[in-house]
Amino acid sequence: MSDGDTATPGVERARRIALNEDWAATIAGLALLILILAGVITADVIP
Secondary structure, eight states: OOSSOOOOHHHHHHHHHHHHHHHHHHHHHHHHHHHHHHTSSOTTTOO
16 A cells, blocks of 8 residues: 555546536636626615
8 A cells, every 4th residue: 555645547537527626616706806896786686
């Protein structure tokens, strides 16, 4: 057994998908923040 990082391809793919989902959520949140600060989304739109 080696101490190196030898993850199986399935584990690597799961890590990559999780990372992509994190970035997608970050970008979506920043986009919403920018729209709110720009006045595109107002308090009338939020229920």
